[in-house]
Amino acid sequence: MTEITTPREGAAPSVSGGSSAAMRVAVLDRDSGFIQVLSKRLDRAGWEHRVLASPVAAEAVLSMRLSALVVDLAVLGPQAWEWLERLCGALPELGIVVCTGPSTVAQRVRGLRLGADDWITKPCHPEEVIARVQSVARRRRRTASRSEAAPLVAGEVEVRSDRFQAFVGGASLDLTRREFELIELLAAADGRVLEREEIYSRLWGYTMVRGDRSVDVFVRKLRQKLEKASPRWRYIHTHFGIGYRFAAESLDAERDGGKVPDELPVGWGADAGERDAGDQREIARAQQERELAAKPV
Amino acid sequence: MTEITTPREGAAPSVSGGSSAAMRVAVLDRDSGFIQVLSKRLDRAGWEHRVLASPVAAEAVLSMRLSALVVDLAVLGPQAWEWLERLCGALPELGIVVCTGPSTVAQRVRGLRLGADDWITKPCHPEEVIARVQSVARRRRRTASRSEAAPLVAGEVEVRSDRFQAFVGGASLDLTRREFELIELLAAADGRVLEREEIYSRLWGYTMVRGDRSVDVFVRKLRQKLEKASPRWRYIHTHFGIGYRFAAESLDAERDGGKVPDELPVGWGADAGERDAGDQREIARAQQERELAAKPV
DNA sequence: TTACGATGTGAAAGAGATGTGACGATCGGC
DNA sequence: GCCGATCGTCACATCTCTTTCACATCGTAA
Numbered sequence: 001m002t003e004i005t006t007p008r009e010g011a012a013p014s015v016s017g018g019s020s021a022a023m024r025v026a027v028l029d030r031d032s033g034f035i036q037v038l039s040k041r042l043d044r045a046g047w048e049h050r051v052l053a054s055p056v057a058a059e060a061v062l063s064m065r066l067s068a069l070v071v072d073l074a075v076l077g078p079q080a081w082e083w084l085e086r087l088c089g090a091l092p093e094l095g096i097v098v099c100t101g102p103s104t105v106a107q108r109v110r111g112l113r114l115g116a117d118d119w120i121t122k123p124c125h126p127e128e129v130i131a132r133v134q135s136v137a138r139r140r141r142r143t144a145s146r147s148e149a150a151p152l153v154a155g156e157v158e159v160r161s162d163r164f165q166a167f168v169g170g171a172s173l174d175l176t177r178r179e180f181e182l183i184e185l186l187a188a189a190d191g192r193v194l195e196r197e198e199i200y201s202r203l204w205g206y207t208m209v210r211g212d213r214s215v216d217v218f219v220r221k222l223r224q225k226l227e228k229a230s231p232r233w234r235y236i237h238t239h240f241g242i243g244y245r246f247a248a249e250s251l252d253a254e255r256d257g258g259k260v261p262d263e264l265p266v267g268w269g270a271d272a273g274e275r276d277a278g279d280q281r282e283i284a285r286a287q288q289e290r291e292l293a294a295k296p297v
Numbered sequence: 298m299t300e301i302t303t304p305r306e307g308a309a310p311s312v313s314g315g316s317s318a319a320m321r322v323a324v325l326d327r328d329s330g331f332i333q334v335l336s337k338r339l340d341r342a343g344w345e346h347r348v349l350a351s352p353v354a355a356e357a358v359l360s361m362r363l364s365a366l367v368v369d370l371a372v373l374g375p376q377a378w379e380w381l382e383r384l385c386g387a388l389p390e391l392g393i394v395v396c397t398g399p400s401t402v403a404q405r406v407r408g409l410r411l412g413a414d415d416w417i418t419k420p421c422h423p424e425e426v427i428a429r430v431q432s433v434a435r436r437r438r439r440t441a442s443r444s445e446a447a448p449l450v451a452g453e454v455e456v457r458s459d460r461f462q463a464f465v466g467g468a469s470l471d472l473t474r475r476e477f478e479l480i481e482l483l484a485a486a487d488g489r490v491l492e493r494e495e496i497y498s499r500l501w502g503y504t505m506v507r508g509d510r511s512v513d514v515f516v517r518k519l520r521q522k523l524e525k526a527s528p529r530w531r532y533i534h535t536h537f538g539i540g541y542r543f544a545a546e547s548l549d550a551e552r553d554g555g556k557v558p559d560e561l562p563v564g565w566g567a568d569a570g571e572r573d574a575g576d577q578r579e580i581a582r583a584q585q586e587r588e589l590a591a592k593p594v
Numbered sequence: 595t596t597a598c599g600a601t602g603t604g605a606a607a608g609a610g611a612t613g614t615g616a617c618g619a620t621c622g623g624c
Numbered sequence: 625g626c627c628g629a630t631c632g633t634c635a636c637a638t639c640t641c642t643t644t645c646a647c648a649t650c651g652t653a654a
Contacts, residue, residue, distance in 0.1 A: 046507055217643075241652085511632060513614095
């Protein structure tokens with residue numbers, strides 16, 4: 001098992017949501033000496049961090065809710081450039097710091113062009129790594145906060161990222177942080193069904209343990225507030241055995257069930273609700289694969 | 298001023314990649330060899346650029362509307378750190394790449410902590426400089442940050458940048474420097490929620506450590522003075538787990554909550570480039586005052 | 595239909611975050 | 625050197641949110 005997670009009991013990931021105080025960093029490297037030294041410094045800095053020994057899928061990285069990823073290209077082998085490009089393309093918001101052995105100017109230029117945010121040459125001082133990661137994260141945060149300019153709208157609800165809040169007819173729903181993150185995630189999925197596990201890992205940043213009801217509870221809280229503010233609409237739909245789907249549906253059903261033009265879930269199977277057991281098994285398997293990818297043995 | 302402009306009207310933005318718009322870069326350096334080589338490359342890349350031989354004021358930099366600034370700290374002499382800190386504080390949106398001679402880890406860390414986005418050690422290849430500048434600029438969104446033209450008004454309060462003070466009905470709130478900076482920052486955000494982190498880094502210039510309560514304390518001080526001067530209004534709203542939002546809300550709630558369409562500070566979007574010389578001089582003076590106030594010897 | 599697991603619901607408690615008052619340190623002016 | 629102003633930290637009070645639990649309800653498979 002090549003993974004060292006550092007939850008740091010007290011400094012819990014509890015508040016780590018969004019972009020609060022704590023930094024979350026993943027290090028993709030196999031140089032045990034370097035890892036050890038860096039980990040110690042990261043600990044001292046109070047940053048949450050995990051070490052990965054092999055490349056992971058973009059999706060897995062996404063669910064880690066990282067501030068930045070430090071990577072030694074040597075770990076990736078000949079696939080390095082391809083992997084880097086793919087990751088940068090998939091996660092433009094993620095800060096990526098390459099920290100690898102001696103390289104040519106051409107290599108560094110290539111890496112930076114592909115989307116890396118910084119390139120540090122080993123051997124290097126861990127303090128400098130931290131400073132550069134911080135610099136990258138600082139920049140990333142500045143842009144991220146403004147990029148979400150366009151509010152999401154569905155039915156009577158408007159989700160505004162710049163205010164960390166959702167509105168109905170101009171009135172705030174008074175969502176808490178988690179509630180807002182949830183509605184933002186669901187609304188952004190725009191009609192797709194999101195599995196519980198995915199919701200959980202995207203919001204909490206780590207893998208959901210069996211039996212955890214947090215997602216359900218927050219869905220309920222959201223539903224309550226939505227119902228109160230916009231009684232004639234239904235927004236969050238349960239897909240038994242799978243998860244939830246966000247779509248505005250009017251209850252003023254004059255015709256065909258009151259559904260609203262709200263774009264049909266393209267690609268995601270006509271309707272997850274119509275899935276059979278086979279589907280569910282398939283989903284479970286996919287999830288398992290994903291976790292394996294995230295936690296390489 | 299020792300300045301050489303190189304507009305190159307028709308230059309093809311061949312490599313300008315990332316953003317389609319042409320890049321604007323300034324180089325603050327005196328190493329003629331380096332400048333010459335770099336300029337050639339910048340030309341070839343189709344980037345607009347200018348060379349500066351001596352430090353300039355933040356406002357002057359602002360008016361250049363740069364994507365990034367490349368600077369050799371050697372030019373700045375012993376004032377380097379101070380200058381860097383001031384510039385980063387004043388123009389958080391500007392990409393700053395330090396490109397200077399041999400340095401210690403501690404120096405690099407310090408520079409990055411103060412707000413530099415990257416640090417390149419000379420001698421270096423111009424192509425790498427370009428790649429790193431591009432990487433930095435990729436993360437940048439808009440350079441235009443401050444145009445201190447119109448006073449900000451919300452509810453009964455008027456924030457006047459030119460006087461470093463806020464007023465209610467013509468009476469000064471007697472804000473201290475930090476208090477003023479805070480209310481200015483909040484008011485300028487105009488309704489957006491600002492995270493503690495962001496507030497801290499914009500006001501103090503460096504990253505907030507976990508558990509720091511400075512922001513809260515100054516919010517309280519501001520609230521006290523606002524409350525005293527304008528009791529029938531609420532201005533600073535807490536967003537639990539996130540930060541604060543500035544918006545004038547009347548307590549004389551006759552209707553829908555007493556909210557007020559708090560008038561938009563017209564002219565805020567006004568482009569710095571469209572200002573006349575008089576304005577700029579005024580701004581420069583104000584900035585100078587601020588700097589003097591900020592760094593009392 | 596029945597049994598079982600998944601989901602909905604309400605409440606309570608604990609963990610954290612924020613509000614608040616006061617204190618000591620620092621700095622500039624006198 | 626003394627004094628006032630400002631700043632940043634601390635301890636304590638208060639409040640909100642999160643999480644967990646127990647139980648009700650619902651959907652699915654046997």
